[in-house]
Amino acid sequence: MPAPDVQTTADIRAAMADGVTAVEICSVYLDRIAAQNDPIHAFTHIAGEQALEDAAAVDASGQGRDTAFPLAGVPIAIKDNISTRGMPTTASSRILAGFVPPYDATVIERLRAAGAVIVGKTNCDEFAMGSTTEHSVSGPTRNPWDLARVPGGSSGGSAAAVAARLSPIALGSDTGGSIRQPAAFCGIVGLKPTYGRVSRYGLLAFASSLDQIGPFALTVADAAVLLAAIAGPDPADATSSAEPVPPFSASLGEPVAHPTIGVPWKLLEDGVDADVSTAFTTAIDVLRTQGATIVDVPLPHAIYAVPTYYVVAPAEASSNLARYDGVRFGFRAPAGADRPDLDTMYNRTRDTGFGDEVKRRIMLGTYALSAGYYDAYYVKAQQVRTLIRRDYDTAFERVDAVAMPTTPTVAFGLGERSADPLRMYAGDVFTVSANLTGLPALSVPGGRDPSGLPVGLQFVGRAFDEATLLRLAANYERDAPCWREAPPTAVLAPSIPAPTR
Amino acid sequence: MATRLTLADVERIAALAHLELTASEAERFAQQLGDILTYFDQLQHIDTTGVPATTNPVTSVPVMREDTLRPSMPRDEALANAPDPGGHGLFRVPKVLG
Structure with a gap:
């Protein structure tokens, strides 16, 4: 039974079954956003009238009371690097200022067909490159647990929106932890699906062999509902998988019997804050009490995941971001009177349009792919990637x-790490492996530090076995009730209206 | 061994990446990129003899599909976001040839 501070999709649907309209639900969330988006700055675009029209269409369709449409009438926030027809999509970059896509991403088409109501676009690190949501042209998002701290990133706006109860669910994208890390920092659930589980069509590409779209939610059950709505093959994305999508929600009530869970204790020896370690050990004790067998798994190459990732991801980014040239969409730097030629326009558009972190990664990737360095950096990193995957394959021979x-620290202060890229990258140590290997991974609230800041517990699973992760996390969540509490800046009013009949 | 990038290195990379860096950006990036490349050196110590490179983490089977005709995006929609649509149904760019 959820606490009153937790309003899940099931609560919203229960209210709708009792006569509350989708328009009323939508108004509740739009009012909350109006009240609290400043100072949190979760949203960079609020859908307002458009959202109310979409909600009215749901009311007219009757989907809101049809159990075949569990998301009909449910508000959702969308990270601003996911293409939404007729609604600005900028990836928080100046180079896409004013861009309004002429098409929907596949996940958006599916959500619209499911009757979900998009309430707005959320702030992120520019082109999803960053771990704090500070690298945004519109300024940083703040953590609802402590406005002086970062919400994590790059999907920090989506995570903060859900944590602050400005939207019951949200979509983010995860290339190196960009869903799981902000979920951990904001005390909510975040899931990176298996590579290929969810179509990337319409996701503004950062690193194509690592990117996945995935859900944010207050509860594991809601993450399962949202994943089911967006998963499955798509002819528009040749890397999407034909693997059947199991009924994630139906299996949630059955805990995995006597699971074996591996912990890479050696990897956790260095660089993990004491408070995070304590919370993690407590979480592991909960799993043990629930009947899990905990075993040590050596992941000998996991320590190389961060340098491997920071070769592969920028290399792919340098290629993907070549399309931003000031010709077909977005920002164009004015031609200088000194050199009014095409190349100068390209070069000035890109230098003015991209922020520092994006330029740094484009430069790194260009270097790693350039003649004479390709084998030493890119090929080498792709080989190490194979070794990291083999470590996990070996582990999964004996663990579920x-x-x-999820992270070595709790949320840190705004501005604390933005000047030191390497220090920022080091925080990704526990998240990037899942992207390099393609494996699914989920972060669930796993306790608090002594000052009350959330800590994330991460499960990594076998390819296409999100179902096991969701079942393990749902079972853990039942006995670890920290997720029920809302952060101090959460907006709990207006509440969902009482039924009219 | 520390990897040092000279300003000339940074300018060469910037040219490849179509970035016109300011002088202060070039200096800052020379330092930061040098530090990051030095950090990457630890990968060189790993024995990867005979290890295949991973390109797609989940599958390496190419996906085939029928080559079927379908409507393309209407021209006015495709041009709607252009910084300079030029007025003739085309993207206009600065002069390319002298």
Whole structure:
């Protein structure tokens, strides 16, 4: 039974079954956003009238009371690097200022067909490159647990929106932890699906062999509902998988019997804050009490995941971001009177249109792919990637999931790490492996530090076995009630209206 | 071994990446990129003899599909976001040839 501070999709649908309209639900969330988006700055675009029209269409369709449409009438926030027809999509970059896509991403088409109501676009690190949501042209998002701290990133706006109760669910994208890390920092659930589980069509590409779209939610059950709505093959994305999508929600009530869970204890020896370690050990004790067998899994190459990732991801980004040239869409730098030629226009558009972190990664990737360095950096990193995957394959011969903290620290202060890229990258140590290997991974609230800041517990699973992760996390969530509490800046009013009949 | 990038290196990379860096950006990036490349050196110590490279983490089977005709995006929609649509149904760019 959820606490009153937790309003799940099931609560919203229960209200609708009792006569509350989708328009009323939508108004509740739009009012909350109006009240609290400043100072949190979760949303960069609020859908307002458009959202109310979409909600009215749901009311007219009757989907809101049809159990075949569990998301009909449910508000959702969308990370601003996912293409939404007729609604600005900028990836928080100046180079896409004013861009209004002429098409929907496949996940958006599916959500619209499911009757979900998009309430707005959320702030992120520019082109999803960053771990704090500070690298945004519109300024940073703040953590609802402490406005002086970062919400994590790059999907920090989506995570903060859900944590602050400005939207019951949200979509983010995860290339190196960009869903799981902000979910951990904001005390909510975040899931990176298996590579290929969800179509990337319409996701503004950062690193194509690593990117996945995935859900944010207050509860594991809601993450399962949202994943089911967006998963499955798509002819528009040749890397999407034909693997059947199991009924994630139906299996949630059956805990995995006597699971074996691997913990890479050696990897956790260095660089993990004491408070995070304590919370993690407590979480592992909960799993043990629930009947899990905990075993040590050596992941000998996991320590190389961060340098491997920071070769592969920028290399792919340098290629993907070549399309931003000031010709077909977005920002164009004015031609200088000194050199009014095409190349100068390209070069000035890109230098003015991209922020520092994006330029740094484009430069790194260009270097790693350039003549004379390709084998030493890119090929080498792709080989190490194979070794990291083999470590996990070996572990999965005897465990159902691997557990570790989602992040080595809790949310840190705004501005604390933005000047030191390497220090920022080091925080991705527990998240990037899942992207390099393609494996699914989920972060669930796993306790608090002594000052009350959330800590994330991460499960990594076998390819296409999100179902096991969701079942393990749902079972853990039942006995670890920290997720029920709302952060101090959460907006709990207006509440969902009482039924009219 | 520390990897040092000279300003000339940074300018060469910037040219490849179509970025016109300011002088202060070039200096800052020379330092930061040098530090990051030095950090990457640890990968060189790993024995990867005979290890295949991973390109797609989940599958390497190419996907085939029928080549079927379908409507393309209407021209006015495709041009709607152009910084300079030029007025003739085309993207207009600065002069390319002298």
